[in-house]
Amino acid sequence: MSMPQLTVWYNTRCPVCDAGIDWQRNKLLALVRSGRVAFKDINEEPEALSAFGADVDAVRRRLHATDEEGQLITGADVALLLWALTPGEGWLATLFGNRLVRPLTRFGYDRFADVLFAWNKRKGHW
Template identity: 65%
Template sequence: MASEIVKAGGARPLTVWYNTRCPVCDAGIRHQRNRLVEAVKAGRIEFLDINLEPDALVRFGASLDDIRRRLHATDEEGRLLVGADVALAIWRRTPGQAWIAGLLGAPGIHTLTCFAYDRFADLLFAWNKRHGRW
């Protein structure tokens, strides 16, 4: 399984699972992947389609619909990140965008960031379901 890859020296990449069938999700990840070309090439971050490995995060209790609803990732220590925390982790690694993670992940703001992300994700998930993007 791709998310189990461990590089020489024991380091795992940040592995981001997302729904390629969602045009908004796919475009957003494609944009970030293009900004992170060097990190992707170096194996520090990877972006994977959950539709190709629907059971990839079952060990964390995450269903396919959970991952289609919100971004999920495993960090370098193998911990699960969900929703806004995945976006923050990606921005921290993206040249010129670490400030976004610093701002939206700041104490007091993080709760608002997660709330806003979750509401947007709920709307996007419902929209994708209505349009049969499964």
């Protein structure tokens, strides 16, 4: 099997994150089965992104991914890539990823991620 086109790292202990990724994985089942997209739990490989300076809490705070060139992608940009790859959701990537809206998309994603991270800490989802 060749290297995945996109490897998405997320926190399975967060019920919201886990459900969202499970839903997205099911929509991308053909790409997952072909090995072009992979979803990995950062809790199983906590040092996986340390070469990028990303620790477990960074991934628990927001999505991280690596592309086929080994580049790190974070936050809203991961969501935009997933939408672009997902049949029927390319319009979301176009709408929220255009150069005028993308800064707002990133800002909104980051604020939501901060709230979700704090909630997970309070609930003990580690």
